Amino acid sequence: MTVKVGVAGYGVIGQRLADGVASQKDMELVGVADLAPTLSIRALKEKGMPYDLYLVEGADKSKFEALEIPVKGTFQDLLAKVDIMLDSSPGGVGLKNKALYEKASVKAVFQGGESDSVADVFFHGYANYEKGLGANFLKLTSCNTTGLIRAVDCLDREFGVDRVAITIIRRVADPGDYHRGLTNALQIDKAPSHQAVDLMTIMPHIEATGILVHTPVTHGHIITVIAHGRDGRKISKEMALKAFNGHPRIRVVRLADGFLGNASLFRYARDLGNPRGDMYEIGLWEDSVVEWGESVMFAINIPQESVTIPETIDAVRAAMETQTERLQAVTLTNKYLSMGKWL
Amino acid sequence: MTVKVGVAGYGVIGQRLADGVASQKDMELVGVADLAPTLSIRALKEKGMPYDLYLVEGADKSKFEALEIPVKGTFQDLLAKVDIMLDSSPGGVGLKNKALYEKASVKAVFQGGESDSVADVFFHGYANYEKGLGANFLKLTSCNTTGLIRAVDCLDREFGVDRVAITIIRRVADPGDYHRGLTNALQIDKAPSHQAVDLMTIMPHIEATGILVHTPVTHGHIITVIAHGRDGRKISKEMALKAFNGHPRIRVVRLADGFLGNASLFRYARDLGNPRGDMYEIGLWEDSVVEWGESVMFAINIPQESVTIPETIDAVRAAMETQTERLQAVTLTNKYLSMGKWL
Amino acid sequence: MTVKVGVAGYGVIGQRLADGVASQKDMELVGVADLAPTLSIRALKEKGMPYDLYLVEGADKSKFEALEIPVKGTFQDLLAKVDIMLDSSPGGVGLKNKALYEKASVKAVFQGGESDSVADVFFHGYANYEKGLGANFLKLTSCNTTGLIRAVDCLDREFGVDRVAITIIRRVADPGDYHRGLTNALQIDKAPSHQAVDLMTIMPHIEATGILVHTPVTHGHIITVIAHGRDGRKISKEMALKAFNGHPRIRVVRLADGFLGNASLFRYARDLGNPRGDMYEIGLWEDSVVEWGESVMFAINIPQESVTIPETIDAVRAAMETQTERLQAVTLTNKYLSMGKWL
Amino acid sequence: MTVKVGVAGYGVIGQRLADGVASQKDMELVGVADLAPTLSIRALKEKGMPYDLYLVEGADKSKFEALEIPVKGTFQDLLAKVDIMLDSSPGGVGLKNKALYEKASVKAVFQGGESDSVADVFFHGYANYEKGLGANFLKLTSCNTTGLIRAVDCLDREFGVDRVAITIIRRVADPGDYHRGLTNALQIDKAPSHQAVDLMTIMPHIEATGILVHTPVTHGHIITVIAHGRDGRKISKEMALKAFNGHPRIRVVRLADGFLGNASLFRYARDLGNPRGDMYEIGLWEDSVVEWGESVMFAINIPQESVTIPETIDAVRAAMETQTERLQAVTLTNKYLSMGKWL
8 A cells, every 4th residue: 555645734843744755665755845935945846746746825926926836736636635634834833734735634743843732742763653554644743852862762662761861952043044043042941841741751661851052153063961770770871872872863973073063963864965965864973872870971963854754654554454563564664764784 | 170178187177178179069078187095076976977087196096996986097108198188186287287298299278276377378268368279288277367358358358348357255165165164254355366467467447446355155166257348338227137138148137137146057957967066157136227427337256166167178179279269269168067058 | 512312222323323313412312212122121121221211102011011111201292302303213113103293393314224205315424415405304324325425435435436336245143133044155136236226316427236135144244346437437446445544434344464354353343342242434445446447446334233323423413513514523423423434 | 468460461361450459458459560562551551551561572662762661670670579479471381480480489360261270279279279379370160160160169058969961052263363263153162071070170070071063153152050969969059049149250240231141241331431341250141040840940140351360369378378268258259340340
């Protein structure tokens, strides 16, 4: 069975979802939908329209025609052709779209910016795959939470974790953003950070807290994580590194190799020739891993634009029940996304 | 005749030169040479070694072996197989390499960081192609100068230009650079900037001056240019835009379309799927073009990592005399680099 | 006669206006007015209330009482005591305040953010002092325009200038701003910049144009200026420097002395012990001055938070006619602000 | 007894030490010493030489004469007049100076950049005052460690602390620095950070670890701290805040009041009129305090240029034994520095 997938909102996340789905041999990307001829849509045109474009309600078709951008049909047309929608619309729009999805009997996966109430299940491919099985509406964790849970789930399944404390050093804008930014300033959010709270929703057996600080950079969040061994069983540096090194969605890197920070990882992903310099894996610095009582502390890098793509594709498998077993599902996603091939 | 080309120094520029050469149907990329298993070399390995790797003198082969990076041979081995080398070694190394090139009877094109004395000809594909014909050693203009001359040469050939004044708003580091940077500061250089001086070397009929200010960003220099019509003949906004719009290496953009600054152009190049988010064209803002007496003033964007690739490939054609006519040469380069296809 | 002065809006500009007026021996700062207990008002309290505080309409007095911040009276109370108001309210509020000023028969000087229509005269202390004599409502030029005109007026009075082209490298936010910012991006504005247009309003005999680029820094704009000698009479580097060196509101600096950019000037002003690290003078780099045909090109630094204070105080002298002669007026302002004492 | 104090190195730290000492009624600032007419020395001259200047060996006196900067004598002349030197020379120079101090029978306090071996005692005014009593050579903790220990010592004396984990979000350069910087990048250091290790030297009963990330900003480090109650005795948010609120060197701030990050604190210190916008206190965000098991987590702000001044002055009192009791000593320092007056 080939799952027919559509993408709503062809922006920073949407175009990466489209590419990710297109690479899955058991899925078909039917098309993408958007409202206006943004830079991303113009680039789609200049690339020769590898994906069909549908217009959401409110779009001015004449603007697309003026630019000779082919339009395949309306949002309704798209919904009539798909099994499931990946909704990366601007925050709040997803909730409105949900009514259309229900009417068209189409499932949907919403991104982290949407409110929790939009979905039946708050989902993470590795941590709670089973909860998504057969669900109609799933919501992905946000980029930071998705990457964070990868690392915590990795330790938890191997050794048991009962407490987590994080410091999120957040990149404040994406490359190319002009509508938001920070100049020569760090900014504090009210604690605990929502990422710590969200982690507890996905992994209710863990007590988590954390502080988030915004920083004026664009290439990837860095999170320091303290994971406390369950019931006081110590997690050593060696234990943690062995687990991390075996995880296909975690790339362990070293300062001595030239991975000095978030910008090195972006540079490396560009040099790899990955489209847009994207990286699906979180980076994890071997040099950052230290022990603290029964806990282990370490730093991870979250490539904010692309990190949620694998778990979103996992969500398609769960919702459509094309894979009912967690490890088989994520392994298939990894394979088609070429993740972990360095292992 | 297929020209056999090697690249010395597989860093920011070198890997782009390699890709650029590999796309030319009348050239063959024999291999690339480097000293150490840098991030870029590691990425080459992870990509499956699309290019053969040779080691320059002083390289520790065991470090490559430890990483299972295949090595094809020595720098001398590479020189024995090529007609011409593109030298993007760190500044100063090119001069030392020149002796090897002479000994091996191999021509070479050096990058802008090398001292002028390394070459017989200071070269720009559009502005002085004829000077490079048959030359053994050419040096490219630097990234800013290369892009600047494209725009000035475009106006000069069409309408005549006798004076140019520039303000260079320089990006201070490339994405991923940790060895240099500036934090919350603008920095002034002694005027006139070397770019203005270099322009006069390439275009001796023009009086040029300018001021350079470093800024803490990584995605492209911006230069404001004032070009004075020769002998006081006015260049109007309309005249200038018509000329710019017809140039395959100049991409005219508009604020209303979402091109708000250098970061928008990088974003767009990433969305295009260009490897590393590279762009060969300079951007030129239609909204920036204004008239001032007989002069026209405008702003251009210089994608510093990739802008010199086309002119370097032009230099290969000139040195090897595979094309003796300027416009035919640059047009062939443009074709294989897919430049100007939006025209 | 001691002129009684009030300040509306005790923010970035307002608190500097208050300090500036307080230093003038022929003026009395009656008080400052604001709406809410901002950080600046809290600092005023912690300093021991050197200035009396009045509340504008809409202020919630209980919030001030809760913080034990003494309130002297209402905005109307303040207006009843002053001859002239310096209005540095947020943009648009000044226009509403104007009706109150008219009703109270109080003159006013508005800041650059207010719309031109608010005032009878668009004012610059050095360039058009006479126009302000006796006027009821004046509007200051913006920070960039104020500093730019200082330099252009200096050359114009000495040698004659008929054309000016500028590139503004704008700092995008003030230190402490969290409501605006730019991260790793340069941003282009539609040309010509309003500063060039405003210069022509103040100096109608000059043809001016220019391009503005926003940069992610906080310590001072840098403007490159090309000034063309009137009727083609050459202004040499030596001529320009001699004029600049004699101007009490222009501080000529050198790279070799450690003034490498805008951040050096801020550092120096802090080291001087100036309150807030303020500097009233524009910086002008000797190393940036170059000749271009009959024109001279140079770079200036605009300390955006404090540069308009002297010209605003000039405006008080003009409006109140306490000095009817331009040079006597600005010299008195300079003396009380300790400007030019290094000459 | 009035202690006679000299300062070696009149740079970022040295000029602040000089001001701090000058404000202590039981100390006399004899003079400051430096090597070259830096911007700070030029500013001292423009301020009218409030402090006498002595030249260290290797200084070229003619350069000072050319600028009409009065020189009082040599470094040896200064040493002959003082009881104790505060050495804020560039790293490594302090060690060389030590021989001169020994020869002149002068005590000295070195700054954090010097190697540990230079001193008999590694010192923090609040945490180990007694260790410094009568010592000849003391070394201060670095800026981050000094501020961090203030907060940890505050909790430790009140409730007991046995484990500390930190994430340091480090500002990478000071305002005005052009010799170092980072552009659009976060940078990771090898863990554990030296600040965690240094904390354990000063407070050996605590197990500490941590990770440091450099960020491209200039106004204050931010550290997130997790402090574990000794032997598992819980430290609640309320307990912690009560202790912090009573500490004269900790300023508890709130987001709702406008203290959004490190730049707000710098802005506030400037608005206070503090010379250079300096702040001696660390900031501590009330909104950041959260509980995590028996631990409390919170974020502090370290004003890197000025935070060590109080503890350095404490060191003078300890070394000279003008106060033998810890609390009396720090209270006297606080009083003369006007710290804690908001309590």
